[in-house]
Amino acid sequence: MLRASQSTLRPLSLRRRLANHGATFFALATSILVLVPLIAIFVYLVIKGVGAINWDFLTKTPKPVGEAGGGMANAIVGSGIILLISSLIGIPLGIGSGIYLAEYGRNRFGDLVRFTADVLNGVPSIVIGIAAYSLVVVPQRHFSALSGGVALGIMMIPTVARATEEMLLMVPNAVREAAFGLGISKWRTTLSITLRTASAGVITGCMLAFARVAGETAPLLFTAFGNQFWNLNPNQPTAALPLQIFVYAISPFEEWHRQAWAGALILILMIVGSVAAVRITTSRGRLKGAA
Amino acid sequence: MGVGIEVRGLNAWYGKNLSLKSIDMTMPANHVTAVIGPSGCGKSTFVRCLNRMHETIPEARAEGTVRVGEMDVYGSGADPVEVRRRIGMVFQKPNPFPTMSIYGNVAAGLKLNGFRNRRQMDQLVERSLRLAALWDEVKDHLHKKSGASLSGGQQQRLCIARALAVEPEVLLMDEPASALDPISTSKIEELIFQLKQHYTVVIVTHNMQQAARVAELTGFFLMGSLIEFDKTEKIFTAPADKRTEDYVTGRFG
Numbered sequence: 001m002l003r004a005s006q007s008t009l010r011p012l013s014l015r016r017r018l019a020n021h022g023a024t025f026f027a028l029a030t031s032i033l034v035l036v037p038l039i040a041i042f043v044y045l046v047i048k049g050v051g052a053i054n055w056d057f058l059t060k061t062p063k064p065v066g067e068a069g070g071g072m073a074n075a076i077v078g079s080g081i082i083l084l085i086s087s088l089i090g091i092p093l094g095i096g097s098g099i100y101l102a103e104y105g106r107n108r109f110g111d112l113v114r115f116t117a118d119v120l121n122g123v124p125s126i127v128i129g130i131a132a133y134s135l136v137v138v139p140q141r142h143f144s145a146l147s148g149g150v151a152l153g154i155m156m157i158p159t160v161a162r163a164t165e166e167m168l169l170m171v172p173n174a175v176r177e178a179a180f181g182l183g184i185s186k187w188r189t190t191l192s193i194t195l196r197t198a199s200a201g202v203i204t205g206c207m208l209a210f211a212r213v214a215g216e217t218a219p220l221l222f223t224a225f226g227n228q229f230w231n232l233n234p235n236q237p238t239a240a241l242p243l244q245i246f247v248y249a250i251s252p253f254e255e256w257h258r259q260a261w262a263g264a265l266i267l268i269l270m271i272v273g274s275v276a277a278v279r280i281t282t283s284r285g286r287l288k289g290a291a
Numbered sequence: 292m293g294v295g296i297e298v299r300g301l302n303a304w305y306g307k308n309l310s311l312k313s314i315d316m317t318m319p320a321n322h323v324t325a326v327i328g329p330s331g332c333g334k335s336t337f338v339r340c341l342n343r344m345h346e347t348i349p350e351a352r353a354e355g356t357v358r359v360g361e362m363d364v365y366g367s368g369a370d371p372v373e374v375r376r377r378i379g380m381v382f383q384k385p386n387p388f389p390t391m392s393i394y395g396n397v398a399a400g401l402k403l404n405g406f407r408n409r410r411q412m413d414q415l416v417e418r419s420l421r422l423a424a425l426w427d428e429v430k431d432h433l434h435k436k437s438g439a440s441l442s443g444g445q446q447q448r449l450c451i452a453r454a455l456a457v458e459p460e461v462l463l464m465d466e467p468a469s470a471l472d473p474i475s476t477s478k479i480e481e482l483i484f485q486l487k488q489h490y491t492v493v494i495v496t497h498n499m500q501q502a503a504r505v506a507e508l509t510g511f512f513l514m515g516s517l518i519e520f521d522k523t524e525k526i527f528t529a530p531a532d533k534r535t536e537d538y539v540t541g542r543f544g
Contacts, residue, residue: 106349174386178450180347182400182457183376192403197390287392287437 042268049265052258058266062228062244068255072263074230075239078145079270081232082224082240083214085149090156090213091206095195097157098164098202103190105165114165117158128154129219137223145231145238148224152216156209163205167198203282207275214271217242241267293491294360294460295320296341301355303336303345310336312515313355318508320360323483323492325506325523327499329538332512334495335383338463341493342378343371359461376404379454379490383466385446387438387453393429396438396449400457415456422489423452424482444475451482455490462486464494468501480505499539503527511535 012020056071063070097117101110132151137143171194179189195202220226225237226247241263248260296318303311311333318324326334339345340353343364357364364374387396397416406412416433420426425448429441438449447467454462464483468476483505486492496502502509503523510520511532519526519535530536537543 172386174382174384175388177344177347177382178386178388178453179399179403181342181344181375181380181382182403182453183372183374184400184403185372188403193388193399197388199390287390287435287440 045261045265045268048258049261049263052262053265057259057262061230065253070259072239072241072244072259072266074227075241075244075263076266076270078224078227078231078239079214079241079267081145081234081238082148082152082220083210085146085234086152086156086213087206087210089150089153090209091160093153094157094160094206094209095164095202098161099168099190099195101161101165102168103186103194114162117161120154121158121162124218125151125155125216126218126221129221129223132219132223140235142235143223143225143237145224145234145236148220148238148240149234151219151223152213155213155216155219156206159209159212160206163208164198164202167201167205168194170201171197199282203278207278211271211275215242215267217246241270293321293487293489296461296491296493297356297358298341299356299358301337301340301353301357303333303340303353304351305336305348306350310515311340311353314517316510316517316520318491318493320491321487321489322508323487323494323506325502325509326493326495326512327497327502327509327538328512329543330497333515334512335465337512338380338465338493338495341461341463342375342380343369344375344380346371376400376457377459377461379457379459379462381447381451381454381462381464381467384470385443385450387441387446387449389437389439391438392434393436393438393441393449394433397452397456400453404457415458416452419452419456420449422455422482422486423448424478424485425449425452442475444471444478447471447475447479448482451479455486460491462490462492464492466495466497469497476501499527511538513538 056069057073058071058076059073060069060071061074062072097113101114104110105113129151132147132154136147136150140147175197176189176194179193180186184193220240220243224240224243226243227237227239231238245260245263245267248256248263251257296316298314298316298318301311301314302309314337326337328334336345340355341357341359341364343353345351345353353365355365359374359378362374362377363369364378388399391399394416397419398412401412401415417426417430420429425445428445429436429449438446441449447470451462451467467483468479471479480501483492483494494502494506506523508520509523509526511518511526511530511534513534519530519532521531525531526535527539530539
């Protein structure tokens with residue numbers, strides 16, 4: 001007995017200590033490596049873009065070719081409108097189908113929906129743009145923020161649906177049973193107990209989907225189309241930041257290049273800002289020790 | 292006030308597997324009835340059939356007559372949701388709603404059943420927490436702390452309070468103390484003793500001493516059948532059936 005306990009107290013061999021340090025170093029090195037491109041992009045954007053950001057850039061519409069000044073105010077607001085429409089489409093539909101998949105979808109039809117969602121997730125965004133073009137633009141005979149929102153909304157659905165499903169499945173069955181045992185009906189349990197328990201993860205899924213489509217350019221090319229002027233009517237062609245960045249970046253003008261960098265910086269700040277805002281509002285009122 | 296429970300010819304299946312075989316049992320009002328037996332004997336299935344929780348498991352079903360007071364639990368017009376509201380249940384592992392406050396947990400059954408009167412709700416929450424002997428420990432942070440932040444024993448008493456808040460007529464407890472330490476266990480047992488003034492209690496337990504301590508009547512289950520059902524004292528001191536005797540004397544199980 002004594003002998004056994006003595007042997008376990010012997011200091012670790014050099015080989016094991018080296019292996020331990022090696023593994024820790026490897027984990028640290030890879031996580032730093034992951035951060036490098038992210039930080040590099042952001043720093044580069046700030047360096048290139050911050051010089052062109054001024055009051056005019058944030059409040060004025062683009063100037064005609066050859067004229068200096070002007071801004072992207074219409075594109076910033078346009079992106080906001082399009083993303084609002086896409087969120088109104090993508091989040092409810094995504095959460096709804098996620099609920100179906102998790103709570104009722106243990107069957108053939110559920111498998112079909114799951115498979116379709118995964119395929120949709122892999123469809124190139126420009127193809128979804130074409131779908132929105134033929135579904136909304138062609139019948140209406142004009143480009144619009146609405147069609148852009150539909151395209152981006154369709155792109156959000158599979159991400160939100162699968163995230164919601166995963167998060168709901170992580171809620172222990174004991175929580176559902178507790179609710180059933182209180183005489184709470186299944187739909188009420190799902191909405192007020194299960195979904196609520198999973199809400200933090202579901203919100204993260206929605207934010208991921210939002211951030212992903214916020215930078216999409218291709219599906220907007222022939223849906224929202226872009227616009228050089230102010231437009232707040234969702235039924236009209238509308239400017240969007242990614243589109244404006246694209247147009248300016250491929251232009252031959254030095255001034256527009258600078259504005260494209262500035263637009264990219266604003267776009268990233270918009271995404272980070274809205275994700276942070278949602279996080280802060282939803283984490284407020286969380287309780288001590290809440291799981 | 293509690294009401295009596297009458298079970299006649301109750302059969303329960305998991306898929307094709309018959310796991311309860313024509314159970315007949317009468318549990319008087321305002322008494323504690325213990326259900327004992329070895330693992331897999333059907334005792335949990337039995338109590339889960341009393342409030343139609345059994346059928347929430349895929350492929351599970353039950354047949355027979357269960358009367359709780361005037362209510363015909365498996366009658367053609369019976370709504371399982373309504374049945375469960377009137378028959379409270381406490382589970383083996385404490386299962387508070389993790390994102391809700393202590394108050395929110397106790398009030399959940401009321402709120403989600405459409406109860407709106409705020410003042411009455413406050414009173415019901417306090418009454419339930421007092422009945423569950425938890426009020427003094429949590430009254431200062433009802434709204435601030437999550438139900439999940441309590442200790443295991445407190446969580447189980449919170450779950451009891453939650454079940455009591457919807458004012459059931461019967462309380463089913465499926466091994467309510469098996470995940471708890473001895474001190475919490477004795478608190479729950481004391482509580483069960485108090486609760487029978489207001490409710491009819493059916494408790495499943497692995498622990499024979501516990502059955503002997505809290506229950507007036509005890510039923511012994513073996514392989515899906517009710518072997519013997521009698522006064523607790525009789526079951527433990529002079530059982531009529533050889534198998535009951537073997538079990539309570541620790542010869543198997």
